[in-house]
Each structure stands twice: as structure tokens, then as C-alpha cells.
Amino acid sequence: MRRAAIPLFALVLALVPLIPGISSFWITLLDNIGLAALVAMGLVLLTGVGGLTSFGQAAFCGFAAYTSAVLTTQYGFNPWATLPFALAVTGLAAVILGLVTVRLSGHFLPLGTICWGFSLYYVFANIEMLGRHDGISGIPPLSLFGYSLIDPRAVYYVIWAFVIAAALITANLLDSREGRAIRALRGGRVAAEAFGINPAWVKLKVFVYAALLAGLSGWLYAHVQRAVNPTPFGINPGIEYLFMAVLGGAGQVWGAVIGAGLVVMLKDALQRIVPVVFGTSFPLETVVYGVALIVILQVAREGLWPRLAALVPPAPPPDVDLAAEPLPVRTRSAATPILSLDRARKAFGGLVAVNDVSFAVERGDIVALIGPNGAGKSTTFNLITGVLGLTSGSVTFAGQKIAGIGPQAIASLGIARSFQHVKLLPEMSVLDNVALGAHLRGSQGFLAGLFRLDRAEERRLKAEAARQIARVGLAEHMHKPAGSLALGQQRIVEIARALALDPELLLLDEPAAGLRHFEKTALADLLRQLKGEGVSVLLVEHDMGFVMNLTDHIVVLDFGTRIAEGPPAIIKKDPAVLAAYLGAAE
Numbered sequence: 169m170r171r172a173a174i175p176l177f178a179l180v181l182a183l184v185p186l187i188p189g190i191s192s193f194w195i196t197l198l199d200n201i202g203l204a205a206l207v208a209m210g211l212v213l214l215t216g217v218g219g220l221t222s223f224g225q226a227a228f229c230g231f232a233a234y235t236s237a238v239l240t241t242q243y244g245f246n247p248w249a250t251l252p253f254a255l256a257v258t259g260l261a262a263v264i265l266g267l268v269t270v271r272l273s274g275h276f277l278p279l280g281t282i283c284w285g286f287s288l289y290y291v292f293a294n295i296e297m298l299g300r301h302d303g304i305s306g307i308p309p310l311s312l313f314g315y316s317l318i319d320p321r322a323v324y325y326v327i328w329a330f331v332i333a334a335a336l337i338t339a340n341l342l343d344s345r346e347g348r349a350i351r352a353l354r355g356g357r358v359a360a361e362a363f364g365i366n367p368a369w370v371k372l373k374v375f376v377y378a379a380l381l382a383g384l385s386g387w388l389y390a391h392v393q394r395a396v397n398p399t400p401f402g403i404n405p406g407i408e409y410l411f412m413a414v415l416g417g418a419g420q421v422w423g424a425v426i427g428a429g430l431v432v433m434l435k436d437a438l439q440r441i442v443p444v445v446f447g448t449s450f451p452l453e454t455v456v457y458g459v460a461l462i463v464i465l466q467v468a469r470e471g472l473w474p475r476l477a478a479l480v481p482p483a484p485p486p487d488v489d490l491a492a493e494p495l496p497v498r499t500r501s502a503a504t505p506i507l508s509l510d511r512a513r514k515a516f517g518g519l520v521a522v523n524d525v526s527f528a529v530e531r532g533d534i535v536a537l538i539g540p541n542g543a544g545k546s547t548t549f550n551l552i553t554g555v556l557g558l559t560s561g562s563v564t565f566a567g568q569k570i571a572g573i574g575p576q577a578i579a580s581l582g583i584a585r586s587f588q589h590v591k592l593l594p595e596m597s598v599l600d601n602v603a604l605g606a607h608l609r610g611s612q613g614f615l616a617g618l619f620r621l622d623r624a625e626e627r628r629l630k631a632e633a634a635r636q637i638a639r640v641g642l643a644e645h646m647h648k649p650a651g652s653l654a655l656g657q658q659r660i661v662e663i664a665r666a667l668a669l670d671p672e673l674l675l676l677d678e679p680a681a682g683l684r685h686f687e688k689t690a691l692a693d694l695l696r697q698l699k700g701e702g703v704s705v706l707l708v709e710h711d712m713g714f715v716m717n718l719t720d721h722i723v724v725l726d727f728g729t730r731i732a733e734g735p736p737a738i739i740k741k742d743p744a745v746l747a748a749y750l751g752a753a754e
């Protein structure tokens with residue numbers, strides 16, 4: 169939803185309870201939708217954007233709800249005063265569970281959330297202080313200026329004020345440096361780390377944020393229902409919340425509201441209508457409910473929000489303020505060679521992929537690493553960038569040994585790379601993808617993103633991204649989703665992203681693959697220009713014409729071993745190279 173439409177949405181919501189004749193039934197339903205939307209919104213960020221599936225969010229509602237229930241009924245706290253405690257307990261639980269869970273990958277992550285989703289239900293149900301299965305009743309309602317919010321119509325305004333506030337700050341977050349880092353989680357660890365993002369840390373933050381939204385919902389729930397028991401905090405509601413996020417459109421903040429509305433209303437309608445129509449005591453509504461959800465998912469795989477959003481004209485592309493103050497640039501190291509490998513070795517079990525390889529890249533040179541398929545070129549890149557650890561030997565960059573310091577630290581020293589298999593976020597705009605490259609040149613974090621205190625820096629990051637996109641000749645595609653570009657162009661976007669890091673050394677893995685002749689010429693011109701600016705380039709490339717015309721120095725690998733190195737004119741004639749590589753190609 170566009171920002172301008174939010175006040176209108178809020179106004180409509182504010183007027184709903186004033187509709188003549190609207191019954192408390194509908195207001196209660198809307199209250200329940202608002203409560204569920206808060207939890208689903210956390211899942212939009214966690215699952216839809218970050219790709220971390222959680223079935224256990226309902227448990228976080230439980231932490232907050234029980235905290236407030238205990239503090240109000242047993243210690244006489246005012247309900248509002250319990251909110252910080254409820255969120256603190258939820259946040260602490262999320263940090264502990266997050267530290268364990270977000271390390272899991274693939275199927276293990278959702279399985280992990282199911283495990284604690286189940287166990288926490290039984291924990292809540294067996295603690296004496298929490299009233300075991302019966303729970304805690306007699307929880308006081310919220311009150312405002314001495315006016316009790318016991319009526320669903322009164323608490324309705326509080327619930328939806330929280331929903332709108334949560335949607336606004338969540339949308340802010342998505343449109344920030346930290347938001348791009350969260351999106352980058354979907355692109356895999358290697359690409360995120362190559363630009364200085366710490367995936368484990370980002371995952372933990374988004375996990376805690378999603379839990380806090382669930383906690384907010386749980387706290388409100390306790391004071392709306394004025395009784396808590398373990399049932400709403402178990403695994404079944406957890407699955408339902410995930411459904412809401414997915415049905416609404418898992419990557420869309422407002423999709424959470426649509427998804428929550430749909431699921432809550434569908435469930436309620438079926439519970440009332442199916443037994444009357446079919447006159448059976450068998451809970452047929454559960455079956456119909458399941459079938460309805462499957463049908464919706466079949467019809468709208470991306471969720472409902474994108475379908476609704478498509479009905480209105482697309483928002484104009486965001487402005488890029490090219491006059492924004494440029495980001496600080498790196499002080500270039502005087503060290504030469506800028507990079508050297510000394511007997512670098514990588515063995516995968518019995519296979520030696522890189523066999524005691526030594527070579528150097530002089531400052532400001534364009535060096536090519538060539539060799540037949542499987543020669544060990546990409547593995548060498550991965551050793552330099554810290555994606556893989558060395559079996560033995562060393563890598564020195566700008567006079568500093570970099571083996572073992574990790575990909576993020578290596579990126580921060582000024583090594584940027586592109587990938588043999590493009591690793592862009594296809595649904596994110598070219599501009600945002602490239603801005604990710606400048607991640608380390610910004611510093612605004614999660615809170616600044618939530619509350620929009622990062623605008624000045626964001627303008628600078630976006631301006632830098634736009635400049636690099638223009639530099640590689642893709643300015644007209646800046647606002648398109650990266651995945652909509654031809655594969656060759658996507659490789660060029662990766663180069664722009666690498667340039668946004670302000671690198672000293674650029675590692676390009678097959679940059680010319682998929683490019684047309686004039687695009688290759690433009691790329692070669694760009695690389696020469698970078699060389700002129702003192703940027704060193706190491707590239708892997710199979711296009712020999714491109715390599716021979718562009719590079720200062722060539723290193724040839726075969727079966728992991730360096731078989732030759734020297735200037736192009738010499739390499740062209742080297743008998744070992746001709747036999748191993750060029751000969752093989754012929």
C-alpha cells in the first residue's frame with residue numbers, strides 16, 4: 169500500500185464501528201483479525217522476506233500473554249505497565265530460541281520451530297504459576313484515561329492503531345539498508361557475506377523482531393480475552409499464522425492484514441454455516457477450511473496482496489537524489505602486489521582442486537585466471553574471498569594475510585566479486601541489488617530503519633548505486649526487477665554491485681559470458697577505465713579474444729596446478745597452454 173493511502177485506510181477503519189447497526193459480532197471479528205495480523209506481519213518479514221519458515225510464532229504470543237496475566241493478576245500491575253515486561257520476556261525467549269534455531273538450514277529450520285512450538289505448549293500447560301491447562305482468568309482489561317476498554321468497540325481502536333503502527337515501521341524497515349540485508353538472506357549465505365552482511369546476525373534480529381510483533385499481539389490478546397490458556401499458543405495456531413502470511417502474500421506487509429482477514433473470517437463463517445447446512449456433528453468445516461486454503465493457494469500462488477495491488481496503477485519508481493553527498497571512498501593501499509597467493513592449496517577429500525598455486529596481481533593490473541573446465545578457477549576465487557578455507561598455503565591482500573578472517577572481513581578490506589552463477593535477488597530492483605553492494609559503506613541499523621532515521625544515508629547509498637548502474641550502462645533498467653534482465657545484463661549488474669563496495673580488487677567470474685559483441689567491448693572499456701583509476705582486476709573468463717586483448721597478465725591452471733603465467737603474447741604461444749587448454753578447446 170502506498171504511504172499516501174494509509175491515512176485513508178486508517179480513516180475507513182476508524183469509521184467502521186460508527187456504521188449504523190454494525191453489530192459487536194463484526195467488531196469482535198475485526199479485533200481478532202487485527203490481533204492475528206500482528207503475528208502474520210512478523211512472519212511476512214521472517215518467512216516471506218527472510219525465507220525463514222516458522223511454525224512456532226504462537227508460542228511468542230504466549231510468552232507475552234502469560235507475562236501480563238501473571239503481573240496483573242498476581243502482582244497487581246496496571247496492564248499498560250506490563251507491556252515492556254511482556255516484550256522483554258518475549259524478546260529474551262526469542263534470542264534464546266533464535267540462537268538455536270536460525271543456525272539450522274533447509275528443512276531443519278521449520279522442523280526446529282515445530283519442535284519448540286510443541287514443547288512450549290506443554291511448558292505453558294504444566295506450570296503451576298500459569299494455571300496449567302486451565303490458564304489464568306480475571307485479567308483486567310486495558311483502560312485509557314480512566315475509561316475501561318472492555319467493550320470490543322473500544323479496544324478495536326487500540327488494536328488497529330498498533331496494527332497500522334506495526335505495518336508502517338515494518339514497511340520502513342523493508343525500505344532500508346537493514347531491510348536489504350534481510351532480503352539478501354534469500355539469495356544465500358555466500359552472496360550476502362561477499363558484501364559484508366552477517367547472515368546469522370541478520371537472521372537473529374529479524375527473528376526477534378517477528379517474535380516481538382507476536383508478543384505485542386499476545387499482550388493485547390490477554391487483555392481483550394481477559395483469560396489465557398495454552399491452546400491459542402500451540403502449534404495449530406502457529407500453522408494458521410503461517411497460512412495467513414502466505415495467503416496474503418508472504419513478502420508483503422499489507423498481505424498480513426489481508427491474509428489474517430481471510431483466514432479469520434473464513435474460519436468463523438465455516439464454523440457457523442457448515443454445521444447448519446450439513447446438519448452434522450462431524451467437524452466438516454475443518455475439511456472445507458483446508459480445501460478452501462488449498463484452492464486459494466492454487467489460484468494465487470504469490471498470495472492475494474499482489475493480485476489486489478495489480479488492480480491499481482503501479483507506484484512511480486522511487487526518486488534517486490543524484491545530488492546526495494557521495495559516500496566516503498576508501499584510501500587506496502600502496503601495497504604491490506595487491507594480491508598474492510603463496511602455495512595456496514585446497515583439497516576436497518582426495519581431490520586436490522587447487523594444488524599449491526602461487527601467483528600475484530600487481531596493483532592496477534588486469535589479470536586473467538584461465539584454464540579448462542574443472543581447472544580450479546572458481547575454487548581459487550573462493551579461497552581468495554574466504555568462502556572456502558585453505559588446506560595450506562597463504563593469501564595476502566594489501567600486505568595483510570587474509571586466510572581465515574572470513575568473507576565479511578575480506579569484503580571490508582576492499583575485495584568485491586561477481587559470481588559464475590549469478591547471485592542477484594531477482595524480485596528486487598536493480599537499484600536495490602546494487603545498493604546491497606554498498607552495504608559496508610553505510611552504518612544505519614535496524615532501529616534507524618524502523619523509525620526512518622536513515623534517510624540521509626539511504627539517499628547517499630541509492631545515489632551511489634545509481635551512479636554505478638549508469639557507469640556500467642544499465643541506467644534505463646535501474647528500477648526493473650533484476651530477474652527481468654537478460655542473463656548477460658545480470659552479470660553486468662553484479663559488476664555494478666561489486667563496484668558499489670568501492671573495491672581495491674575486483675574478482676569477476678566469467679563476466680563476458682552471455683554478452684553480445686558490443687556489450688563485451690563496453691565491458692572491456694569499463695575494466696580499462698577502472699584500471700586507470702587504480703582498481704586491480706582478477707577475472708576468470710573463457711572468451712580468449714576478450715582475455716587476450718584486455719589483460720596485462722594471465723595465469724593458467726590445469727587440474728588445479730598452475731601450468732603457465734605471463735603476458736598474453738607469451739601465453740598465446742606457450743606449448744603447455746596450447747596443449748592443455750587452447751588445444752583442448754580446438
Ligand SMILES: Nc1ncnc2c1ncn2[C@@H]1O[C@H](COP(=O)(O)OP(=O)(O)OP(=O)(O)O)[C@@H](O)[C@H]1O
Nearest residue numbers: 516519521539540541542543544545546547548588
Ligand atoms: N565444494 C566442492 N566439493 C568437492 N569438489 C569440488 C567442490 N568445489 C569444486 N570441486 C571440484 O574441484 C574442481 C575444480 O572446480 P572449479 O569449480 O574450481 O573449477 P573451474 O576451473 O572453476 O571450472 P569451470 O570453468 O567449469 O567453472 C572440480 O573437479 C570440481 O568438481
